[in-house]
Amino acid sequence: MDIEDTPTATSELLCQAIVNSDEFNFNKQLALQVFTLWMCSPLLELQLKSTHKPFQIRQNWKYLVEHYGHASYNRQQRDEPIILFKRNVFFLQHLEEKIKDQKILELLYEEAKHNILEGRYPCEVSHYIMLGGIQARIELGPYNSQVHSIHYFREEQSKYLPAHVRKSATWTWLPISSKNSAEVRLLEQYKRVPNSATNRKLIRKYLEFCWSLPFYGAAFFEGQIEQPVRGLISLMTHQDIPVLVAINSKNVYIIDDVQCTVLLGLRYEEFSWDHAKPSKEDDPNCLPCLFLQFVVVENGARVSKILQVFSRQAGLMDSLISNFVQQLKRKSSGDEPDRAFDQMNTENETHASINSTPFTHNSTNLPNLPSLNNKLSRLTLATFDEDGHLIGQMGSWSFSY
Structure with missing residues (x-):
């Protein structure tokens, strides 16, 4: 495509140029709701806002990868992103399921196929x-x-x-x-x-x-979690487990990136979260964290579990979760119409605390998924009773009173 003044061209302008190209014969207005621009590489995937200027994002890519990527310095320097026209993470799935435009469905199929072949959508x-x-x-x-x-x-x-x-x-x-x-x-x-x-x-x-998959349409982020220590040999040899964190408009999923297995899946109504910066910001091995807190019934009593996900992309996850939670709150209060949102990585005035849930828990049970059950035994978790007292800790968890 010939784009005038490329360095200042916005993502919105590029999307308009794409849908107006002769190669596509689809509903242009609908396509601009369903799809948007992403800048992606093996180390980082970012959905661009409509006002972002892709040329400038590309110029700053090395800094972004250094800040958010999980890789060696040499690999970061070799990283090359590409621009993708793909599904907007904020486009509502129930609207997508009503689409009849074949060209749009073909593009959605190609993206779904990619996620299936990459093992990002775990199934039988x-x-x-x-x-x-x-x-x-x-x-x-x-x-x-x-x-x-x-x-x-x-x-x-x-x-x-x-x-x-x-x-x-x-x-x-x-x-x-x-x-x-x-x-x-x-x-x-x-x-x-x-x-x-x-x-x-x-x-x-x-x-x-x-x-039908609960993680369909998710944005994916790289992270790692501590592997539970079981015995002396495990203590000496255990390493963190690389995971994908899948976040869409309804759920957050922790996926074992090696075995392609769901370790934990939670609806927004079932958990609270917090984001923590590294305690030693000058130490490159000290990573930011995303904390997920959820309630289960254990030995007949309600207890609260907290999972710690280490990731340079924790801030991006926190921002996306915040966007979806605010969207759900507005919808539940009747203030928000059914539409797609073009907002990612924005700052929010309010932030859910790890000690207070964004919603009242409707259930003490974890979500039940056919053949995709939560595998809490494979997670390193801290456990609190209903009064907030620590009654079990694993891994690097340590608390002072």
Whole structure:
């Protein structure tokens, strides 16, 4: 695209240029609500405000990566961002599910597919196989026995399945595959798609499954949590667990980034939070923290648990959570209409304290998700009774009275 005065061009202007380009034939007004500009690299992903100037953001990228990125200095210096036109994290999902514009749905499908293949949307292996079969049918057309063999899918499975699913498959250099291997199951799923199925229907089916996932549409942030110490050997060898923090308009999820497993999922009504700067700001190994506090029933009594997430991106998480909570409060009071918000990383006048929840707890139970249960045993947590007294601590937790 030819953009006049590129250094001062805003994100809003670039989005207008994108939707007005000849390559897209979609509802322009709707597309500007659904999508916005992001600047992304392997180390950092930022949704830009409408007033941001992408050229200037790019000029300051090294500083941003140094401030927010989890990587060595050399890797930070090599980091190269790209501009992406993708889903606005503030666009409401129930409005998205009503969209009929096929071009918009195709873009949403591509983004959902990316998150599935990157393992950012944890689900059952059978679901990954099902989605891989749909993707194969969209991209390859109807099944052709002369081309689409087990060998083909063994060689090409990285296109259709996330890495942690492929690892369980038969070694690719072996000439045979077990009947339960990923490539065999993927081929069978692909063959099951009816020849009469159109790409329009298949894209819709793919998205409908992704819409059912509670972390759909989330922004992702890198962090780490302490691994529970179990025994002397564990104490000597334990390391922090790298996690993704997924934040959307309804929930916050902590995802094991290695095993692609949900460790904790909480609705905004179920937790309070706080953000803490590093205690030693001149120490690069001392990271900011995001604290999540939630209530569970343990041995018949209500107790409060606190999880500490270490991350250079804790401030970004705090700001996004604050935006969503304020949005929910305005909606519940009838002051906020149903619309998408173009605001990220803004400062808020009020900040939820870790000692007070943004909402009254409606339940003492954690959210129940099919096959995606919270795994509290894998978390290092501090425990408080209803009077606020510390009754259990793990890891680096220490409190003085």
